[in-house]
Amino acid sequence: MVLKIYGFPFSTATRLVVFVCKEKQIPYELITIDLFKGEHKQPAYTKFHPFGQVPYIDDDGFILFESRPIVRYLLKKHASQGTQGLLPTDPQAEARAEQALSIEASSFDPNVSGIVAELYFKPQRGLSTDEANLARLKETLNEKLDAYEVILGKQKFLGGDSITVGDLAHAPYGTLLETVGQGEFFTSRPNVARWWKEVTSRPAWEAVKAECVL
Amino acid sequence: MVLKLYGFPISTCTRTVAATCKELNIPYEFINVDLAGGEHKTAEFTAVHPFGQIPYIDEDGFKLFESRAISRYLAKKYAGNGPKLIPTDPKEEAIFEQGVSIESFNFYPSAIGYAKEKVFKPMFGLTTNEERAAEHLETLNAKLDAYDVLLGKQKYIGGNEYTLADIFHLAYALAVVEAGQGGLFESRPNVARWWEEISNRKAWVDVIEKGV
Numbered sequence: 211m212v213l214k215i216y217g218f219p220f221s222t223a224t225r226l227v228v229f230v231c232k233e234k235q236i237p238y239e240l241i242t243i244d245l246f247k248g249e250h251k252q253p254a255y256t257k258f259h260p261f262g263q264v265p266y267i268d269d270d271g272f273i274l275f276e277s278r279p280i281v282r283y284l285l286k287k288h289a290s291q292g293t294q295g296l297l298p299t300d301p302q303a304e305a306r307a308e309q310a311l312s313i314e315a316s317s318f319d320p321n322v323s324g325i326v327a328e329l330y331f332k333p334q335r336g337l338s339t340d341e342a343n344l345a346r347l348k349e350t351l352n353e354k355l356d357a358y359e360v361i362l363g364k365q366k367f368l369g370g371d372s373i374t375v376g377d378l379a380h381a382p383y384g385t386l387l388e389t390v391g392q393g394e395f396f397t398s399r400p401n402v403a404r405w406w407k408e409v410t411s412r413p414a415w416e417a418v419k420a421e422c423v424l
Numbered sequence: 425m426v427l428k429l430y431g432f433p434i435s436t437c438t439r440t441v442a443a444t445c446k447e448l449n450i451p452y453e454f455i456n457v458d459l460a461g462g463e464h465k466t467a468e469f470t471a472v473h474p475f476g477q478i479p480y481i482d483e484d485g486f487k488l489f490e491s492r493a494i495s496r497y498l499a500k501k502y503a504g505n506g507p508k509l510i511p512t513d514p515k516e517e518a519i520f521e522q523g524v525s526i527e528s529f530n531f532y533p534s535a536i537g538y539a540k541e542k543v544f545k546p547m548f549g550l551t552t553n554e555e556r557a558a559e560h561l562e563t564l565n566a567k568l569d570a571y572d573v574l575l576g577k578q579k580y581i582g583g584n585e586y587t588l589a590d591i592f593h594l595a596y597a598l599a600v601v602e603a604g605q606g607g608l609f610e611s612r613p614n615v616a617r618w619w620e621e622i623s624n625r626k627a628w629v630d631v632i633e634k635g636v
Contacts, residue, residue, distance in 0.1 A: 260570040261530055272515055276529070279521030286514060305488050305497040312490035315528050317475065357474040 213238040213284075216258075217265030218245050219422035222323075222382035223277035224265040228422055229378055230281040232414035234292035240422075278311070281375060293414075296375045303370060310369035310376030313358075321351040322383045329390045355395055355402055362401035366408075377409050385410065385419070427452040427498075431479030432459050433636050436536070436595035437491035438479040442636040443591050444495040446627035448506040452481075454636050492524070495588055509588045516583055523582030523589030530570070532596055534563040539599035561605070568608055568615055575614035580622075590622045597623070598632070 217224030431438030
């Protein structure tokens, strides 16, 4: 049975799963969950995902949620096909890849998602931007990306000289950050700009952007 | 050369790594980083940890930061030394990863957000933002309702065995309790059962009572 992804085309977490499927040449079926109608909060959905979020997968009856575990599971299951090295197995290379994934989760995602929420999602829902919070988030993201600039001056990618899933994990929210007019976070830093261009110009990511639309 | 753990005694992230080491009987040397003196922002420190945070480890010259990455590395390297903190069966491992991700994205932000407003800011003479604290508390309540459902189906956050996914909750859950909100765990039967068990693990109790 082909892998089923229950998600939303514009959801960053859904897009990460599709990104990895494309990198690894894994066939999938994307079933759209209507977030606007609150489908993700209905019992038929929360039965599979108690937190009522997108996405979750059904891999021949095996249910899994949270995008990063999903992509890890798929990377390990389909290790031999598609793009190699996204999750290294050598202990020290693996540790550095884990460090990169953790950097994305703790230093990038919270600040970028917060900025996007203030600039886009809140106004979309008729709420006003909290300017103090937005300023704080931008300041923090600037500090974090200054550290990225140092790291990426010494190595090609966040986990070393080869691309790993930790780099890919930045693509969905980073792209959304650009969409809300905040691309300068990347462009103003030469090493970050170089890295960002490399990650987002991958054919698999271009394919995600083209395909994951309503 | 014995593993070196650079951190701070009451730092949540340092305690997470210490708990992992103690579960797996990994000998280590704790080296205090002078946060009050700004040691973590010096050029010497940021040369190792570009984000100027704690902890980091130095294992015979191999340096690593990010407490969850450190814990994973140690759990894999010393897999035979104690309980199996990361499963190896593919589906069990996936459920474990789900639990780790749940902690990072569905627990940590509101738990630490609340503790920061109610405990850490006053500790440093800063004013609590009561509105933000209330938002974090509301989020935490909603998330823990989902935890109660999950923990009614599986014994621990990462499956039916105690894993790193549970260890990653310890320091942040303790912060919530110290912020006066232990009732959030106690009022939910499955969460209460789980919290009672994991907070009484010997390795964790050692970290709290004897120090990192």
